[in-house]
Amino acid sequence: MSDELPKTAVEEPAEDDWGAALAEAAEDDLAAHAAAERILADPVPVAGPVEPTRVLNQAEIDSLLGFGNGAGGDDGGGSGMERVIARGLVSYERLPMLEIVFDRLVRILSTTLRNFTSDTVEVSIDEIQSLRFGDYLNSIPLPAMLSVFKAEEWDNYGLVVVDSALIYSVVDVLLGGRRGTSAMRIEGRPYTTIERTLVERLVNVVMNDLSEAFAPLSPVRFKFERLEVNPRFAMISRSSNAAVLVRLRIDMDSRGGELQLMLPYATLEPVRDLLLQQFMGEKFGRDSIWETHLAEELRQTGVALDVVLDEQTMALSDVLRLQVGDQILLNVGPGAPVRLRCGETSLFEGLVGRRNDRLAVRIENVLAREDASRGAEDLA
Incomplete structure (x- = not known):
């Protein structure tokens, strides 16, 4: 009796521990299966509403790649991927x-x-x-x-x-x-x-x-x-x-x-x-009638000519001291040539005289473009 009692006392706790381990493992398996089912049933939520995925059928895939019988259609512009590739081309119509x-x-x-x-x-x-x-x-x-x-x-x-x-x-x-x-x-x-x-x-x-x-x-x-x-x-x-x-x-x-x-x-x-120009015609935009009309109108435009006898540089203090009756002496002698200017451009040289009781200037020389520009710089 004394030998069997300890043996029985040792075996009973071992059987209880083994059963508890089996029960715990079974509960873990059930929990894992339940979690997997929940994941499959309810995917991980994403931001915003999730639209159902649409699967293309074979006809739509052929149309996208341009392999269908009706590729190109009546419009002759191709379809699907051909249009995507052709989008990068520059049309000659531009x-x-x-x-x-x-x-x-x-x-x-x-x-x-x-x-x-x-x-x-x-x-x-x-x-x-x-x-x-x-x-x-x-x-x-x-x-x-x-x-x-x-x-x-x-x-x-x-x-x-x-x-x-x-x-x-x-x-x-x-x-x-x-x-x-x-x-x-x-x-x-x-x-x-x-x-x-x-x-x-x-x-x-x-x-x-x-x-x-x-x-x-x-x-x-x-x-x-x-x-x-x-x-x-x-x-x-x-x-x-x-x-x-x-x-x-x-x-x-x-x-x-x-x-x-x-x-x-x-x-x-x-x-x-x-x-890129448009509506230019065969002459590419050149209108000879308008050019002739513009040239005639420019020739009839009125311009003002200034006769410059002399130009002097004076101090501002001397200008402020000028009074009525003061005289400004010109540094030109009688019969000296004068310049005729239009704006800031010198055009002619001439002599001052009188005709029909009026002052007149007779043009003696036409200034070249270089002389005119040099004269304008000297006056400036």
């Missing part, structure tokens, strides 16, 4: 004078190409658009010839692209091809030296006409630099830079092709203020 310059180029080029080819030539503008330079290089249809030119006064470059149809048409016309027949096209071969030389002559004609088209706005000379057949060697600007593209359609009877003129906006930056 430069009103640029359209007038290109319209003038078409008229001049039509006459020049008729003399150049001795054939009937019609030049028209197919499209004027703004795009990124890298996108344009990737869209050039090959084979083509890319001519790099430099605007010397603006210290920047431009690009003229002649497509294969126009190349073969020009070669056929200049080398005496029969009229009324389409030009023969041989694809898959490099351009010959004769073809490159004739295209270079065509580009020089376009450069001269482009310089003449810009002449009323700003004198500039476009100089041909080099001829390339690979767009990678015609990088005159960064791929992300904006540029303006003009597509010109050149038709010669049943032959013809397309000539594309690319001008980066960095090239047009020196004359940007002039291109």
